[in-house]
Amino acid sequence: MTRRRVAQRLAPRLAQLAALFTFAACTGESTPATDATTPLSTAALETPVSPPASAFAGTESCASCHAEQSSAWRASTHGNAGGIPGSRSNNVRVIAPFNGAPIRFADATVIPRQNAGRYEFVVQREGERDTSYAVTGVIGGGHMQGGGTQGFVTNWMDGSVRFLPFDWSKDSRTWFCNTGTRTNAGWQPVTRSMRLADCGDWPPMRILGDEPRFSNCQSCHGSNISVRFDDTKKQWRTDIASFAVNCESCHGPAARHVQLMKQGSTSADIGLVALATLSKDESVATCMGCHALKTRLTSGYTPGAQLTDFYSVALSQLGDTPFTPDGRTRTFAYQEGHYASDCYRNGGMTCASCHDPHSQGYRTVTGEPIPGRVDDRQCTSCHASKRENVSLHTKHPAKSTGSNCVSCHMPYEQQHELGRAIRYGRSDHTIAIPRAALDSSLGLVGSCRSCHATMSVQELEAQTRRWWGTLKPHEPAVAGILAARGNSDVATATSQLLHPTSRNAMAQVAGMAEWLDRFAQPRMESVPATLEAQLTQLADSPDLDVQALALATLHYTRGHDRGVRRTLEQHLEQAPRQSALRRRWAMVLGGLGDAAREAGNTAAAVAAYRAALQVIPNAAPLLVNLGLAHAAVGDMPSALSAYRASLQSDPRQPLAEVNVGVALEQGGDLEGARGAYERAISLDPTLALPYLNIGTTLLRSERAAEARPWLEQALARDPGLATAHFQLALVFVQSGELAKAEQSVKRSLALDAANGEAVKLLEALREARR
Known part of the structure; x- marks a missing residue:
């Protein structure tokens, strides 16, 4: 039987299936969003300063003067x-x-x-x-x-x-x-x-x-x-x-330093920041540029720039809750548990207190090298009283594993998000007190069970109490989050979750994030009596992330109140780093909008996006997301208005043009949609979506032969587009190339096994082959 006759016999079955097939145009992805009415600030955002490429000299320029450090680095894990x-x-x-x-x-x-x-x-x-x-x-x-x-x-x-x-x-x-x-x-x-x-x-x-x-x-x-x-x-x-990871990743750009040293300069200005002179927070931030989960605020960061101008560390807790209330890793994270450690918050511990920055070997707080992480001197160089009678404190034999400081206070915990099939444990940098029952309730193995796996949690908890009695209580902000678990009363939970006087910024953010997730609604008329006062006090925090989250929460829930509005405006006027604060504030509100949009709550999404646009008027990504919220409920005129406002703010957005095309296409303007897709291609020919959408439009118009090269172009740019593979299969069906159609639909199902239409098409093709 010829290929054409097979296609003809299959045609009735495919015609039945065609009514089920959808050819929906694909929208462009976007980043967090909002919309403006009366701006809280009309000041232009400052562009944070980052060293240019010409400011970097390269690692080889360091070795001639710093041979010892260079040699240590080359043998290190960074090197x-x-x-x-x-x-x-x-x-x-x-x-x-x-x-x-x-x-x-x-x-x-x-x-x-x-x-x-x-x-x-x-x-x-x-x-x-x-x-x-x-x-x-x-x-x-x-x-x-x-x-x-x-x-x-x-x-x-x-x-x-x-x-x-x-x-x-x-x-x-x-x-x-x-x-x-x-x-x-x-x-x-x-x-x-x-x-x-x-x-x-x-x-x-x-x-x-x-x-x-x-x-x-x-x-x-x-x-x-x-x-x-x-x-x-x-x-x-x-x-x-x-x-x-080279020298300038930590020390910043060195070209000027190299030039000054070659000239024999004796000035106090050496052309480079001496890392040993940094404050505790500045020193830790040098490492957290890589060793922390970070939320991106703006582009352009290079080493030597101020990390907090480009990224937020604490706000990575929003939405995903990667940490437990006391700062330990709940899903997947790095070493930012350091920020929750009592040794950092109430002491002077930096990363370099225990780790040699060049060799990555271990050392005491005074810089004395030690053999490894189980050498107790990295802890007892600060906690000298624990050195005298080790067993008195540990309740384990002095030379046993149970008497190593890190065994109890810095155990390895498998990163939960990765599962347990591949070993990938990381040391707990919160330096927490072992609490078997709490650890288990938080989904952690904990230090006790990591060694005593055959003992029950109850047995371990009882033994802990017998040996040490009443354990040191948690810091109030942490204790409040733990107490709020399962508490549905908003007034009680508010007092438990919001702690303006705490010195634990990570816990303050975690508490506010939980309150936002559980209780916040736009334009709340009835709120706990203490809410505004607590959030206003939190907005006075020296920590930018705490400030921004408090102000965003006030804005979202009570921004319609004139008194609250004045409070928000005053904080912006008084903020010494207004741009860094506004970026965080808008990011929080945009994230609320994204979460509401994904949950199908368009009204809340639009309210959040509009609030964010009051903080950063005409922010292009926020306007795109506002358009997507309108489009989700079929309000294409409002969606188009938002997309076009975004493009007016920043014309070089191919994904925004894709979204314009989708909105026009759904409104029946196929010619206008084609123009938008072609503008997207002219801006970024590497983007697959406009090719896919043009091919989709042609296929829907029964112009399969014309659709084929567009779909192939889309797949050449992104072979992971399951929709493109499926629609190319339909093209091959219409041309009678059934073997190719079957291959394409299999590729589609390999990427998206839940596509019921593709399953039906594959069954029909196999039936035809039989």
């Missing part, structure tokens, strides 16, 4: 954090086996191999050509005691550098992938029962560098990483000084 495999100038030890032994998935075989000195992964799938991905960078070297891994990146066709989904676990000696965005099973070893598309980073989509257009890991896996769109070449440009 060996990554590199280019096979490169003499920036080599790295590859611990994963690139020996040709296959990594077998259910639907693919991946060959890690070396080919003419080049490391690569070759992906083989039935009925498809082999595809090779060159490894252009190695991330990590399995250095960490709690579980070491190594990952790999490749140069992508659009100029970005993307993570490959094939990672190696040194401890498990196995290949694994992160299933987070697909099956949500965490990190899983690759097995024959796992599909390639179960890996969340397949096809490669997560980039190296901090660009919100893409899923990304910010700019921590290397030095001085920048990603920007080149308007001349019409593609992305990624610059990476090194895959290692």
